[in-house]
Amino acid sequence: MIVCHCAAVNDEAVRRAYDEGARTVSQVCRSTGAGQDCGSCIFTVKRVVCQHEALAPASPVEVEGAAS
């Protein structure tokens, strides 16, 4: 499904950006190029990120200075 028509970004690219470390809509947009023109796709990007975040396994939290 095309999420951003201006930059031809699909939902898979949004999910991939999330999996590669983009954790906010802004980070996903910078990573994929979505939302950089007319901005009408922002809420769709947000919905895809939220849905993917809800299904993605929780990533371990790194604590600086913690003994391993």
Ligand code: FES
């Ligand atoms: S549809 Fe995404 S910036 Fe226009």
